Amino acid sequence: MSALPAVPVTAVRAPSAVPERPAHRDPNVLRWLAAYTLSMVGDSVYYMALAWAATRSGGPTQAGLVLALGAVPRAVLMLGGGVLADRWGPRRVVIGSDAARCAVILAVAVVLFLSAPGLWLLIAVALVFGVVDALFLPAVGALPPRITAPGQLTRVQGLRGLAARVANVTGAPIGGLLVAFGGSAAAFAAAGALFAVSLVLLVAVRVAPLPTDGAAHTGSTGARGELADGLRHIRRSRVLGPLMLVIALSELGFVGPLNLGLVLLAEHRGWGASGMGWIVAAFGTGAGGASLLLAVRGRIPRAGLVLCLSVVAGAFAVAALAFVPTLALAAVAGLLVGLLAGFGGGLCGALTQTVTEPAYLGRVTSVSTLFTLGIAPLSYPVTGAAVGLWGTGPVFVVSAVICAAGGALGLAFAGLRRAGLPGAEPSRAEPPRAGLPGAEPPRAEPPRS
Template sequence: MTTVVEFPPLRRDRRVHGWVFSSAVSQIGDMAWYIGLAWSAAQVTTPAGVGLVMGIGALPKALILLYGGALADRFDARRTMILANLGRIVVLAAAAAVVGLWGVSLPLLLTVAVVFGAVDAIYAPASGTLPRRMVRSDDLVKLAAGSQLANRLAVFVGAPLGALLVAHGGLATVMLVDAASFAVIALALAYLVRPRLPRAASTGTSIRADLRDGFGYLRRDGRARTLVIAFFGLNLCVGPVLAVGLVQRTHSAGWGPGALGWFQACSGISAAAGAILAMRWKPGNLARAGLLALIIQAAGCVMIGVVPRTIVFLAMAMIGFTAGLASAQLSAAFQQTIEPSYLGRTSSIVNLSDEALMPVAMTAFGAFISLTSIPLACAVLGSAFAALMIWSAARVRPEATQALSR
């Protein structure tokens, strides 16, 4: 007998509201922790040591991420997320106690960063399986856009909060605030955020078999493979331009750090506007619409290398707006397209481009700038990005985002 699942209107869905709100609270705590960690590291070690502290968490995350994806498809994702948050709380509480007794030290900061990286590798793939099971397929874009808006607001709140807390209360205070934010999302997951749709778990005989099957799924399913390739290109093309190219252009032009901050603010505000549009506009083919919108983003990447300062604001607005719009559309398309029992593994493969390949991409892009010039480097990477999005859009057929509710 088939059970009919009732979905309340999204605007009155307490489970969705609880998920979005608790995730934003957790993001505020994470951002505050990031600021507190960076500032505290600067007080106890050299610039090289600061770089090690801020980057070392990516290593365990990259190593464990695929394993975390397999776990997400094999076990109950909600319980995995609750346990991960409880683990973070224990680590932060213990670290705050150590700071209170013996003060801040480099080994302590490195230990917490490594543990957090490992826990993130378990938590992130599990969280990627929830949206498809909580709302109607037609509401996935609105959920993705609403989550994006809430998280961007959380970043704006969390950064100054972290600076305030570490300045007046020290790192232990930041740790306790971050622990409280993890408690909020753990409680929301335990008592409010419950998936409505069942999901078939992976059926491999082992985690290793599940991992092989995950890559095999991408070989078999061309639509899923195209989306994964497009996400890889998006992550590896835009990130280096914004993190390296924009900084180098601003520095070489003598515009000063203030201009860099305003550029980023312009992008953030525009991204919020793009997310709002995503809530109201639903094209027939979400994947294709999102991929074609990113061609505008690629043009913004090219512009960063050549246009004057006033037009860089336009380029950042183009990048931000299309990021807000396309991220919501592509996130929903991804949820609709991927077979539910492979969501965790596929999400972890996509996330791996950020964790393992992004440092390589940024280093290579910086070297390319040194060998050529900022305008040429931005033009080459932006053009490659546009070509990849055109190729991906041509391969995503209209039915690609119309997967059945399974």
């Protein structure tokens, strides 16, 4: 590596007399975090209610069909959602999508209280929810740079990871209890209420206007031209292009084994559902620990290098899952996978939001989210078929190789390998740019509807 002095990944920032407020002590960030957590819990309750209602209406096969159909518009429209987030502003899109979810879910709850509609209603709801998710997810990823200082983005990603852990742990049990005691209608009503409270909190969140707030100003007209501009922005960047490749490969190698593959592994080893539960709990503990570390530490030196090494190390832990002889060692491997995946995921989000120019935040986030929530889950049927043909060991090894290839590829690109985060240490990743968030102290504006 060169001994030349490093250059920050973002623009050289003017010094401010106002000290940077830590994200975990910022009431504005905490309002956003509470809104995000409630929305995530509402999602979990909604999916539980939808699956139960679909099973009651048509059986397990129809329930799987309903859930699968809901994922189609999310994958197809995700990139378009990023364009709208940049064109209209992420705050408007997030508030609008939360309002739409609240209205739809409460309407379904009323219908279920009054009648017993057929499967067609649940299919329609799943499709609408998929469309709304395609708008909501890119906008959520583009919002943090507008509510906190650049040096706090790593801490915000840690807090967001903790919120996701809380939602995963609490959402499904709450949904199950509501379905058990009040039926699907009660669960839908509770999900709608959670979205309503989340909406109120989101309206109260203040955002700092960025130099390009409200428009992309990229010279292209129309959604297709704006999307092409966003993809060109990723390709031109010395950090974003390699980072998207790392995300794509690591998710492709990670999702199959740690979801469907883990179920099949526990069955083959005779550990049963309880054994799988211990591994999943260990994974959640590791991921939560990584999020907590990011939230408390706030600044991680040499973030690009640490990210790539975390992906490579996590790949070895994934492969180890298929070969450890005891359940206790499998739980330890799951803990390491969760810790390294949570750490790498948080750094991915922080680097993406730091390096991306403000006008492209929605579109860049939509590309990374498409890989994680749109394309990677398509590996489930491939994983299942491969385990049936060759067993869990070879499949976990191949998946680990794919995941490690993502981290190794990131190490091969100097731009990503040398990338750093504001406040942690200088970096050589990108030349200075004008108009990036944090170039001047953020000016809060009153809430807008």
